[in-house]
Amino acid sequence: MTLWVVKIGTSLLRGIADRSTEEIINSYSSCIAASKKRGDSVIVVTSGAVGVGCDRLGIKERPEDMTNLQAAAAVGQVHLMGLYEKAMKVYGYNVAQILLTRADLSSRLSYRNASMTFKKLLAWGIVPVVNENDSLSSEELRYGDNDTLSALVATAVSADQLILLTDVDRLYSSDPRINTKAKPISDVHHPREIKPLEEMNKKVSDWGTGGITTKLTSARIATASGITVHLADGRNPELLGELLKGSRGGTVFHPHPTPIGNRKSWLAHALKPLGTIYLDDGACEAIQNRGASVLLVGVKKIEGTFSANQPVRMINTKSKEIARGISSMSSDFINNSLKSSIATDSSPSPVVIHRDVLVLTKELLL
Numbered sequence: 001m002t003l004w005v006v007k008i009g010t011s012l013l014r015g016i017a018d019r020s021t022e023e024i025i026n027s028y029s030s031c032i033a034a035s036k037k038r039g040d041s042v043i044v045v046t047s048g049a050v051g052v053g054c055d056r057l058g059i060k061e062r063p064e065d066m067t068n069l070q071a072a073a074a075v076g077q078v079h080l081m082g083l084y085e086k087a088m089k090v091y092g093y094n095v096a097q098i099l100l101t102r103a104d105l106s107s108r109l110s111y112r113n114a115s116m117t118f119k120k121l122l123a124w125g126i127v128p129v130v131n132e133n134d135s136l137s138s139e140e141l142r143y144g145d146n147d148t149l150s151a152l153v154a155t156a157v158s159a160d161q162l163i164l165l166t167d168v169d170r171l172y173s174s175d176p177r178i179n180t181k182a183k184p185i186s187d188v189h190h191p192r193e194i195k196p197l198e199e200m201n202k203k204v205s206d207w208g209t210g211g212i213t214t215k216l217t218s219a220r221i222a223t224a225s226g227i228t229v230h231l232a233d234g235r236n237p238e239l240l241g242e243l244l245k246g247s248r249g250g251t252v253f254h255p256h257p258t259p260i261g262n263r264k265s266w267l268a269h270a271l272k273p274l275g276t277i278y279l280d281d282g283a284c285e286a287i288q289n290r291g292a293s294v295l296l297v298g299v300k301k302i303e304g305t306f307s308a309n310q311p312v313r314m315i316n317t318k319s320k321e322i323a324r325g326i327s328s329m330s331s332d333f334i335n336n337s338l339k340s341s342i343a344t345d346s347s348p349s350p351v352v353i354h355r356d357v358l359v360l361t362k363e364l365l366l
Contacts (some may be wrong), residue, residue, distance in 0.1 A: 001039045001040055001041065002040045002041075002160045002161060003040070003041045003043075003122070003157060003158070003159045003160050003161075004035065004040060004041070004042045004043070004159065004160070004161050004162075004163065004244060005042075005043045005044075005045060005150055005153055005154040005157070005159045005161070005162045005163070006028075006032070006042060006043070006044050006045070006162075006163045006165065006240065007044075007045040007046075007047075007146055007147060007150035007162070007163065007164050007165060007218075008028060008044065008045070008046050008047065008048070008165050008234060009047050009048075009146070009164075009165060009166050009167065009234065010047040010048045010050070010051045011166070011167045012024065012165055012166070012167060012234045012235065012237075013025070013046070013047065013048035013051065013052065013080075014048070014051045014052075014055070021048070021052060021055075021083065022083050022086075022087075024237055025083045025084060025087050026087045026090075027237030027238060027240075028044075028087075028237050028240055029084065029087035029088050029090070029091070030087075030091070030241070031237070031238065031240040031241035031244055032044070032088070032127060032240075032244070033088065033090075033091035033092075033093060034241060034244070035241075035244040035245075036091075036093060036125070036127070037091075040244065041122040042127055042244075043118065043122070043127070043128045043130065043153060043154075043157065043159070044084070044127060044128070044129045044130065045130045045131070045146050045149055045150035045153055046080065046084070046129055046130070046131050046146070047131070047146045048076065048080055049072075049073040049076040049077040049080050049131055050062065050063075050069055050072050050073045050076055051076065052076035052079050052080050053071075053072035053073055053074070053075040053076025053077070053079070054072050054076070055076075056075050056076060056079055057072060057075060059072065077099075077131065080131075081095070081097050081129065084127075084129050088127055093125065093126070093127055094124075094125075094126045094127070095126065095127045095128070095129050096121050096126050096127070096128050096129065097129055097131075098117075098118075098128050098129065098130045098131075099130075099131055099132070099133040100114070100130060100131075100132060100133060100149060100153075101132065101133045102270070102271075102272055104133075105152065105156075105266070105270040105271075106270070106271060107309075108263075108266065111156065111266050111270060114156055115156040115157055115262075118153070118156065118157045119157060122157075130146075130149065130150075130153055131146065132146055132149055145214040147164060147214040147215050147217065147218040148214060148217055148218055148221070148269075150162060150164065150218060151217075151218040151219070151221035151222040151227075151229075151269070152221065152265075152269060152270055154222050154225070154227050155221065155222065155225040155227065155262060155265040155266075155269070156262070156266075158225075158262065159222075159227055160227065160228070161227065161228050161229075161230065162218070162219075162222045162227050162228070162229045162230070163229075163230045163232060163240070163243055163244075163249065164215050164218060164219075164229065164230065164231050164232070164249075165232055165233075165234025165240065166215065166231065166232070166233070166234060167233070167234070167235055168212075168231075168233065168250075169232075169233040169250045170184050170185065170186065170231060170232075170233075170249070170250025170251040171184075171185040171188075171197070171212070171215075171216075171231055171250070171251040172184055172185065173185065184250075185197075185251055186250070186251060186252070187251070187252050187254065188219070188223075188251065188252070188253045188254065189254050190254070190256065191219075191220050191223045191224050191253075191256050194216050194219055194220040194223070194253070195220070197216055198213060198216045198217065198220075215231060219231070219253040221265065221268075221269045222253070222255075223253050223254065223255050223256055224256050224259065224260050224265065225255075225256075225259050225260060225261070225262070225265045226255045226256060226259030227255055228252065228253070228254060228255050229252070229253035230243060230248060230249025230250075230251070230252055230253075231249050231250055231251040231252075231253070232249035232250055233250060260359075264359040267311070267324055267325065267326070267357065267358070267359040268324055268359050271311035271324070271326075272311065273311045273312050273313045273324060274304055274305070274306040274310050274311060274312065275302060275303060275304030275305065275306040275310070275312045275313075275327070275331055276302065276303040276304055276312060276313045276314075276315055277294070277299055277302050277312050277313070277314050277315070277327070277334075277352065277353070278299070278300045278301045278302065278303075278314075278315045278316075278317075279294065279298050279299060279300060279314055279315065279316060279317075279322075280298050280299075280300050280317065281316070281317055282298055283295065283297075283298025283299070284298075284316045284317070284322055286298070287314070287322070287323060287355070287358065287360070288322060288323075288360060288362075291355055292355060293351045293352075293353060293354045293355045293358070294314065294325070294351070294352045294353035294358065295348075295349040295350065295351060295352065296329075296334070296337055296338075296349045296350045296351075296352050297349035298349075299334060299338065299352060300317075301338070302331055302334050302335060302338075304331060305331050305332075306327060306330065306331045307330045307331075308327065308328055308329055308330045308333070309326055309327070309328065310326065310327060311324060311325070311326055311327075312324070312325065312326075312327045312353070314353070314358075321361050322360065322361050322362070323358055323359060323360050323361055324358070324359055324361070325353040325354075325357050325358035325359065326353065326354075326357040326358075327352055327353055328351060328352060328353065328354065329350070329352055334352065337350075
């Protein structure tokens, strides 16, 4: 049995001249149902709520302000879920709506609860349909794209394969619509190869400011957790059926040979750092080479405002990020301690970030 996560982009769901959104979802659902009949489990991460909402409301252009976007998403989400429910019911399967924001995965407990919910739904034979909660989430609580969300869902459930359906056939060295010399990339063999591709695509207008860059980020997150990622052309919905049978996408991102694990993935990717802690050389050496915790005595200064048990970045003396973790102290407490004698006179020095809730940047290729 294979556990699949399938991400379907907005451009694929808006409908085209000869196929409506409903017909497209029906085709995808047929492929998913066939996979489930073979004994596989499938989670769908869907975009499209804003686009479908705009269509329902007769809005010709995507709104730019947050209020109109959220209102359109609220209208579109109802219709979108109705289409998935109707399509899967034909094959005897129920669907479950899962709306997520960054806040929903902001603690280890909520992350674990989300994972358990997904696994229970799958055990019941249900198809979870996931979307970002665009109708309510504020900008700072959003992931900003469902590519990243799909990778986080895949890591939360320890999926085997992640399929990113998009409107290109594969990854290229640059936008083939602009550069005729763009080279196709069929395989990315190690997560460390993804970072240069991200940087390269960011330099190209249009191509790097949307779909491809976020898909590379998604692939980096998932492959670091041992998940194979397929970037595939979803404009022909039937192609999904071939992928779910074991065919490969236009570009395959191969998993890391030594995955980082669920906890480290959560620390690195599900959380948005709320502050920065600058460490001296001794503290950096201790956490990087000796698996130590961050002690107050090794802290030089901090930036940002955060409470105890919130995520932070750790920066070395060369202004380079070396780790992320959960601070056991608030920013106010650390600042007050640094101004007093607590940081240097306490013996032993208080723990600011325990090694069990710390992950090194070099492990993650961030």
